[in-house]
Amino acid sequence: MKKVGIALYAAVTVALMVWGFYQAIYVAPDDALQGYVFRIIYYHVPSASVAFVFFAVSLLGSIGYLAYRRSSAVRAQIADAWALAGAEVGVVFCTVVLITGPIWGRRAWGIWWTWDARLTTTLVLWLIYVSYLLLRRFAAGPQVQTLAAVLGIFGALDVPIVYMSNRWWRTQHPAPVFGGDPGSGMKDPAMLHAFLWNMLAWFAWGIFILILRFNVERKHQQYAEQEAEEALAANI
């Protein structure tokens, strides 16, 4: 039953991805100012949204780990697995954002990169979470999960700064698609539909790999725990 559910979810996700691609490439019209290259936005903005939400998952997991680490080992490990999964999948999506953005910028602005507030804060966010993953990969000892949780919480503080950066400061980055000034956003319904379908598709895909990553980490934790128990029993 579980396998059928997973297969069904995967099939729906693939269908959404194909439909989103069709909407973005064949249905949505060219942008009046930017032309065809505007279609990069249908992958760029949803990837940024998914990254933000998954960094929030990492934040909640990190808080959960710190809250339960002395009272409930199982809950703490589950929270830690969510924190790691959120950070890692968030980095994957943030990497997509940092690559597709400059590709669009090269065509729209004539430059690959500029040190404006939105771009710089996004790069800092990516660097913080890459350092989080490197800490977890290379550091050893009983305090690694605690240190990672603290870093995960501080890293998440950059998310609202990235989100608000092109509202607080004058940036070269375009105005927000949602929640910006009254004149901003997508006006053409076909463009808006393409954008929303891709948003749905990328969230479905992101949730799929987030849950997969969580399960891989839980398996790793359970095997490590069994090994530790057996080693302890052998010494006694």
Added chain:
Amino acid sequence: MDPADILDHQFVTAAYTITWVIQLGYLAWLGWKWRSEKRHAERRNQHSR
């Protein structure tokens, strides 16, 4: 076709392709990690018997 349109098309293709290479590459790495965890557990079970 206008050269500017061709260039636009190439940029969109590059962005979409890189996105999918990253996403599918990560999915493949997750699959590999899942399998290596399972194999590690199987080997450990065999040794403990």
